[in-house]
Amino acid sequence: MTLHELISTRVAAALAAVGVPDAPAAVAPASRPEFGDYQANGVMGAAKKLKQNPRELAGKVIDALDLAGIASKIEIAGPGFINITLDDGFLAAQVARQHGDVRLGAGTDVMQKVVIDYSSPNLAKEMHVGHLRSTIIGDALARVLRFMGHEVIAQNHVGDWGTQFGMLTAYLVEREEDGSDDMLALDDLEGFYRAAKLRFDEDEAFATRARDYVVKLQSGDVRVRALWERFLDISLTHCEAVYARLGVQLTRDDVMGESAYNDDLAPVVADLKAKGLVTESEGAQVVFLDEFKNKDGEPQAYIVQKQDGGFLYSTSDLAAARYRADKLKADRALYVVDARQGLHFQQVFTVARKAGFVPADMQLEHVAFGTMMGEDGKPFKTRSGGVVKLAELLAEAEQRAFDLVSSKNPDLDEATRRQIARVVGIGAVKYADLSKHRTSDYVFDWNTMLSFEGNTAPYLQYAYTRIASIFRQAGEFDAHAAIRITEPAEHQLALQLAQFPELLQQVAADTCPHFLCAYLYQLATKFSRFYEACPVLKSEGDVRASRLALCAATAKTLSTGLGLLGIEVLEAM
């Protein structure tokens, strides 16, 4: 049970004891240090219901409130707040117990099977900044849920199907016939795509061949299919290089592209028809949804099959939803996809439920995120207006970090500085993204991100290296020695550590990694204050042992927390 749950339970019991059993306890971390550690705000609402004086009711609640051995101080404040200060001994024990647990006390009681659809790049092109958010938000959520004990099934729903692959395979053949080194050309997927598109637009014969290749690909022509597979292999290799550099855990086993659902598309439409959900309209097969209105105020059309018989992503998304329910047996399915597809997913979810493709108790959630903007407030582009390749973005991050490391620590050898730069640079990019609320558009700014000061990944990494440095000089010590809290800075640090489980619960429930970032930033800040106020190595005996144990718990929580964001820590920087 988390601290928050524990206190909520006790306050709720006290409220019940004074005659308001259904009143929410409304327990929250205290908004200010002078209000203690937690505050219960439920009394005011309850008093209203009972038409009683809130401060009087608060008094009764406090009399009934059993926090023996948990709180050292309980006070009424303001119009009826109950401020709770936790007992130092209790807090110390809580930190110790958590530190001894492999899940740091955050293991879940209710294990779920969670499908997470994320990254999902279009394999026709090279990965660009547009794929960054889905990839790292999804990766962070996957790590958090796994850490808590859930079973996570990653699904990389890559774009590996459609007309563009006819064009690309046709161009691949042409290059080979020219005797060009296609592997060389494919080294620059983006350039290859542009060149193919140019041929397609300019040469009618080529365009015809490309369309022919689409047909052949879809009818299972062996030669075109082999070309297509080769193309996908190369493209996936590019993705894997980016994943490796980013430290994202996706592998080929997680790839479940659009093409994987090909054989399911016709049956999906047939099933929809059988259930009477489909209407033919202007030659297309359409599901009309009363839940959504179109521009004329009529039920919105959701096309599942084009008039030429072709299927759309609306169809494959339905097939995927069914697969995740039937085959994967998911309890919860997360779609880490751009917020602009919000309406689309509402439609997918609605149709999937109406058709019985997913059971009523399976959670379907669109984990929407906003757009990455440039400093001009417009979608992030290169100076010339092109897309920014992810590989280039990461290279720049590492280079900028290298320059900074070199200026801060010129004595380190280059290999070490490169290594630090890699961890710091990549961490900074990821943290800058993950620390923002995912639903909002955010401005990508090198200067803010790589100032490496304040609320950035390097600040957190730096806090960790300071602890690591202490350990190097401490000699032998017991990381699990008894913690004895005496200083305010120790109390604040221990409290923060003890809140790790409830924080992770929030991240998992709301699929918001930025909660974890904010938490870790707070943790690092509280550690830094402790570091300034409480000498560790200079102290002696039990105090020294206790502070070393606090350091150990902090280091563990910082590295674990950053690890859940997909960010590494360093022993020195």
Next chain:
RNA sequence: GCGCCCGUAGCUCAACCGGAUAGAGCAACGGCCUUCUAAGCCGUAGGUUACAGGUUCGAUUCCUGUCGGGUGCGCCA
């Protein structure tokens, strides 16, 4: 036209089913390195939470309207 999201300090962002004096970082100014890494710590200054109403003990949060921005809405994904 309708739907969804947003508008918070000069800039970038927070604010946990409505809670106390709206918090951080950057930038600005002022302190702290014979003491565990100063990528740090402490302090000062900075706000009519776009605007106008409403709901209530209490509103950045909920409701209505206005203005401003973004995005989406039948055969791309």
